[in-house]
Amino acid sequence: MKILTCPMNGPRNITEFQSFGPLKADPDPETTSDQDWARHLFRANNTRGVITEWWRHVPSNYFFLAERNATTNEVIRTFDPSELEAAQ
Amino acid sequence: MPLRLLKYGLSKDYPVTGDIPATPDLKPSYDVVIVGGGGHGLACAHYLSKYHGITNVAVLEKGYLAGGNTARNTTTIRSNYITKEGIAFYKEGVQLYEEMSEELDFNVMFSQRGQLTLAHTEATLRSFHLRAEMGKHAGTNIEVVDAQAVKELSPHLNMDEGGPLEIIGGLWHSDGGTARHDAVAWGYAAQASRRGVEIHQRTEVEGFDIEAGNITKVRTNRGTISAGQVMIAVGGMNYDMTLKAGVELPIRCFPLQAMVTQPLKPWLHTLVSSVSLHTYLVQSSRGEIVIGGGSDPYQLYSTRSTLDMKEHLAEGATHLFPFLHGVRLLRQWAGITDMTPDYSPIMGASPLKNLWLDCGWGTWGFKATPVAGKYMAQTIANQKVAPVLEPFTMERFASFDLLNEMGATAASH
Numbered sequence A: 001m002k003i004l005t006c007p008m009n010g011p012r013n014i015t016e017f018q019s020f021g022p023l024k025a026d027p028d029p030e031t032t033s034d035q036d037w038a039r040h041l042f043r044a045n046n047t048r049g050v051i052t053e054w055w056r057h058v059p060s061n062y063f064f065l066a067e068r069n070a071t072t073n074e075v076i077r078t079f080d081p082s083e084l085e086a087a088q
Numbered sequence B: 001m002p003l004r005l006l007k008y009g010l011s012k013d014y015p016v017t018g019d020i021p022a023t024p025d026l027k028p029s030y031d032v033v034i035v036g037g038g039g040h041g042l043a044c045a046h047y048l049s050k051y052h053g054i055t056n057v058a059v060l061e062k063g064y065l066a067g068g069n070t071a072r073n074t075t076t077i078r079s080n081y082i083t084k085e086g087i088a089f090y091k092e093g094v095q096l097y098e099e100m101s102e103e104l105d106f107n108v109m110f111s112q113r114g115q116l117t118l119a120h121t122e123a124t125l126r127s128f129h130l131r132a133e134m135g136k137h138a139g140t141n142i143e144v145v146d147a148q149a150v151k152e153l154s155p156h157l158n159m160d161e162g163g164p165l166e167i168i169g170g171l172w173h174s175d176g177g178t179a180r181h182d183a184v185a186w187g188y189a190a191q192a193s194r195r196g197v198e199i200h201q202r203t204e205v206e207g208f209d210i211e212a213g214n215i216t217k218v219r220t221n222r223g224t225i226s227a228g229q230v231m232i233a234v235g236g237m238n239y240d241m242t243l244k245a246g247v248e249l250p251i252r253c254f255p256l257q258a259m260v261t262q263p264l265k266p267w268l269h270t271l272v273s274s275v276s277l278h279t280y281l282v283q284s285s286r287g288e289i290v291i292g293g294g295s296d297p298y299q300l301y302s303t304r305s306t307l308d309m310k311e312h313l314a315e316g317a318t319h320l321f322p323f324l325h326g327v328r329l330l331r332q333w334a335g336i337t338d339m340t341p342d343y344s345p346i347m348g349a350s351p352l353k354n355l356w357l358d359c360g361w362g363t364w365g366f367k368a369t370p371v372a373g374k375y376m377a378q379t380i381a382n383q384k385v386a387p388v389l390e391p392f393t394m395e396r397f398a399s400f401d402l403l404n405e406m407g408a409t410a411a412s413h
């Protein structure tokens, strides 16, 4: 069983988690063109390298981020979303 | 056929004639270059050469013929989809399978034994009614059946009466079946190469030269060639390959796993799948029980198998057929699937004038091998997208004209 380390609950079985796909920048609904809006909805980072993605620890309904290598499946780190806001 | 067999048997030197000639040297230029020697690329080559008289064609395959998802799929062939565009397209796909052994003079072992999808909840049953009505309207053989009929169709099923997974009905699609995946690819390859199509194995496409909105050259590990028209059909690598041509498709790659048990005497006469258990089973002509399910739960470029998925599939299989609990697993494997947001393929034109797409086949493209080949060939020959392919354009995402086939069966095969 693969173990994922939840920033809040510590290391847990992967079956306790749900993937929500790659992190995307939120477009501004006022200024974004229809084309870019569609792109935002339907495209996601699909590179073979490291991707930053949303995960949820299902039993505690806690959303967090992970940096994972999409080829080797190595999880580089997991972190609380507040780190993103702090970085902005 | 029997006469040929007799001659072969009586011959002194047992002449071995391979179906597919050895890989020749690359010529400097081809009318059509097909990137990817899986079922889809080979089918297109067959239709181009047989029905459009286009034989100056090269199929470029990175590895060995049809060793990608064509080799890994569980060969469910069906047309019980839900959009009218999807049903019409897959229905023709099933019909082409019915005729395929004749068309190719190659036994593809098409076995049309019907697909039974199980409902354990009222909500599932309601969705089955919708699918059945859509299918009947389009002229496919599909009906909702009650628990008694399910029992008659598959007498070994654990109906779980009174239990949490009681089978309360099913969707019976008598058009459904399976075919031998290698034979499909080989049949197309043999036909196409007999008409002059060149099949280049171990020939990896590394990039494209683009001038004025056209691909002028295709760069490979064995040299660079000029191409009139180019088609991309590289299965799990479609995202990467189209990107090399500057086209970004809304695709994410997920592994899809499957496994087979040791061979058993024939007992499972239909394809059986369960929506709630995310498990489907079919008995192969060798007697193995092929077991598959949904994609992995997160994106990954890897063909590794996992214990989690094996446990999950084994749990589903032994719930439906408890006597399987002592049966051993023989093999397990995975393929990388190119998933689109609406679980429909991306076919037709691209932003480049001479690049044609046969992509986004995800977990459901084997059944479409002949029909995609037929219409992609027509599209390339006329340099105009065949009308049946128009709804599958990559532009549908920008205009929000999605073809949602997400709720297909136990999984979207």
Ligand SMILES: Cc1cc2nc3c(=O)[nH]c(=O)nc-3n(C[C@H](O)[C@H](O)[C@H](O)COP(=O)(O)OP(=O)(O)OC[C@H]3O[C@@H](n4cnc5c(N)ncnc54)[C@H](O)[C@@H]3O)c2cc1C
Pocket (backbone or CB within 6 Å): B035, B036, B037, B038, B039, B040, B041, B060, B061, B062, B063, B064, B065, B066, B067, B068, B069, B070, B071, B072, B073, B074, B075, B076, B077, B203, B204, B205, B206, B233, B234, B235, B236, B237, B241, B256, B257, B258, B292, B333, B334, B335, B336, B337, B358, B361, B362, B363, B364, B365, B366, B367, B368, B413
């Ligand atoms: C486990 C599993 C179960 C499935 N079950 C079903 C099912 O039951 N029913 C169904 O309809 N579908 C099913 N599918 C999906 C189906 O297998 C695919 O959609 C279909 O086989 C795609 O065919 P293709 O010819 O487009 O791609 P592939 O068969 O993958 O062929 C693409 C080829 O391109 C080659 N290639 C890649 N990169 C390059 C390069 N750079 N240069 C040259 N060549 C390259 C690859 O080596 C490969 O041979 C399943 C898939 C998997 C993985």
